[in-house]
Amino acid sequence: MSVKIELMKTIPTIESTSSWLRAIRQINALFRPLEFTEKRSQKYGDFYQIVFKDAPPTLITSNPQAIEDIFTASPDKFVVGKGNQGLSFLVGDNSLLLLDGKKHKSRRRLLMPPFHGESLQKCNQRIVDITNQVCSRLEINQSFNVRSLMQEITMGVILSVIFGINSENRCGCEPSSRNRLQELLTNLLETFNNPLNSSLIFFPILQKDWGKFSPWGNFLRLKQEIKNLIYSEIDKRRDLIASGEFEGKDILTLLLLAKDEKGEKMTNEELHDELITLLFAGHETTASALAWVFYWVHYLPEIQEKLRFELNIWREGLGNCNINQLTYLNAVISETLRIYPIAAGAFPRIMTKSMSVMGYDFDPNTWVIISIYALHHREDLYPDSKKFDPQRFLERTYSNYEYIPFGGGNRRCIGSALALIEMKLVTATILANFELKLVKHRPMTPVRRGLTVAPPAAFKMIVKNRS
Numbered sequence: 001m002s003v004k005i006e007l008m009k010t011i012p013t014i015e016s017t018s019s020w021l022r023a024i025r026q027i028n029a030l031f032r033p034l035e036f037t038e039k040r041s042q043k044y045g046d047f048y049q050i051v052f053k054d055a056p057p058t059l060i061t062s063n064p065q066a067i068e069d070i071f072t073a074s075p076d077k078f079v080v081g082k083g084n085q086g087l088s089f090l091v092g093d094n095s096l097l098l099l100d101g102k103k104h105k106s107r108r109r110l111l112m113p114p115f116h117g118e119s120l121q122k123c124n125q126r127i128v129d130i131t132n133q134v135c136s137r138l139e140i141n142q143s144f145n146v147r148s149l150m151q152e153i154t155m156g157v158i159l160s161v162i163f164g165i166n167s168e169n170r171c172g173c174e175p176s177s178r179n180r181l182q183e184l185l186t187n188l189l190e191t192f193n194n195p196l197n198s199s200l201i202f203f204p205i206l207q208k209d210w211g212k213f214s215p216w217g218n219f220l221r222l223k224q225e226i227k228n229l230i231y232s233e234i235d236k237r238r239d240l241i242a243s244g245e246f247e248g249k250d251i252l253t254l255l256l257l258a259k260d261e262k263g264e265k266m267t268n269e270e271l272h273d274e275l276i277t278l279l280f281a282g283h284e285t286t287a288s289a290l291a292w293v294f295y296w297v298h299y300l301p302e303i304q305e306k307l308r309f310e311l312n313i314w315r316e317g318l319g320n321c322n323i324n325q326l327t328y329l330n331a332v333i334s335e336t337l338r339i340y341p342i343a344a345g346a347f348p349r350i351m352t353k354s355m356s357v358m359g360y361d362f363d364p365n366t367w368v369i370i371s372i373y374a375l376h377h378r379e380d381l382y383p384d385s386k387k388f389d390p391q392r393f394l395e396r397t398y399s400n401y402e403y404i405p406f407g408g409g410n411r412r413c414i415g416s417a418l419a420l421i422e423m424k425l426v427t428a429t430i431l432a433n434f435e436l437k438l439v440k441h442r443p444m445t446p447v448r449r450g451l452t453v454a455p456p457a458a459f460k461m462i463v464k465n466r467s
């Protein structure tokens with residue numbers, strides 16, 4: 001006990017009894033998430049706690065040793081679902097994001113294979129085809145919204161992974177339903193397209209249905225229509241499987257065939273929640289990351305030159321290798337996810353038992369927030385951290401506790417391999433076919449977009465040439 005008191009004294013602590021101060025901090029974190037994180041770590045370091053009246057204590061860290069302790073701890077030492085409860089309005093109560101324990105483990109085991117290995121390889125051509133199809137409407141000398149373009153591509157990819165859409169359309173997801181779903185999902189996510197609207201997520205008091213023209217009312221109506229469409233796709237697919245007409249390996253089929261340890265299949269509600277989670281988590285994040293890649297590559301001509309050089313050799317077959325072996329492309333993607341990680345923090349972990357992190361003891365019910373942004377800007381790991389410099393990834397390797405754009409431990413992003421291959425193939429395909437330039441060649445500041453931090457919604461580029 002005495003050891004604990006002694007050590008607790010040495011952890012920098014933010015204390016407050018004022019709920020006003022708490023609200024001001026929340027608003028700051030909402031509107032200026034990166035500056036807020038940065039200022040805090042400059043002031044309190046890489047391992048500090050927040051003790052507020054009427055709220056559980058919270059440990060905030062960007063220390064690699066602490067991150068290792070957390071990611072490698074037994075999963076039963078934390079729950080995550082409770083910390084993600086605020087997302088249930090979007091993904092439902094049965095989403096992977098809200099599960100813990102055995103159920104979380106078995107659902108992850110079920111969902112992982114389609115995002116890895118052979119199944120993922122089969123997606124490669126589809127990613128290239130979708131990119132070409134979406135970009136076919138780009139015209140010389142015309143500007144386009146980078147985020148919308150990338151979002152259309154990544155949405156097409158995730159829909160195809162989930163519903164297994166193929167050219168013969170034997171999957172039971174009609175093009176009209178698919179197009180409507182795509183339109184509704186895009187509109188729904190636009191609800192949170194800027195910091196002000198994102199406050200709907202963080203302040204439940206604002207979640208009021210004042211008719212279809214109010215932001216929340218519109219959100220609820222869109223959500224209901226999406227739900228009806230997904231339920232109808234589930235029913236159609238179930239019938240097709242039962243009649244032996246469908247044998248796909250897509251996620252919907254996989255989930256429809258899965259049984260739990262009691263031999264029970266998933267209910268429509270459970271299926272819906274899981275599908276909607278993957279639809280959201282699987283395209284918004286990757287679209288933002290791709291928008292950043294195009295910004296950096298065109299903002300810094302020397303980076304583009306090196307990248308084009310490597311891609312040209314690859315296309316001519318001189319290197320004779322797979323795209324994953326392109327070291328410069330890989331470094332550009334890694335640096336993009338380092339400098340402005342799409343998720344500024346990992347999911348909050350809530351301790352279920354007393355536990356020690358970096359030798360300090362914490363009580364059950366302590367919340368743990370890992371700041372990915374602060375970790376990725378540690379000067380001891382990433383000198384001159386504000387500089388976009390892919391070279392750093394060519395000169396050293398980073399451990400799973402020093403570089404974590406996809407989080408880690410038992411909650412590590414299940415779509416990381418898909419996101420990375422998408423980023424590489426989309427970048428290579430667009431650069432091979434187009435010469436682009438930024439409409440405004442100036443530094444771009446990240447903004448809050450729902451739960452993520454993304455390039456501004458108005459980010460535009462111009463097509464200079466088709467090659």
Ligand code: HEM
Pocket residue numbers: 096097108115277278281282283285286289341342343345346347348405406407408409410411412413414415416418419
């Ligand atoms: C660049 C793109 C992406 C980034 C930066 C990203 C980042 C993250 C992060 C930081 C987490 C939390 C991990 C933790 O707390 O330890 C996460 C979880 C998750 N991601 Fe991603 N993600 C991306 C793409 C995707 C894609 C393509 C999918 C599609 C399947 C996906 C599905 C998920 C799911 C389902 C979880 C929850 C895992 C769990 O709770 O066990 N993500 N992601």
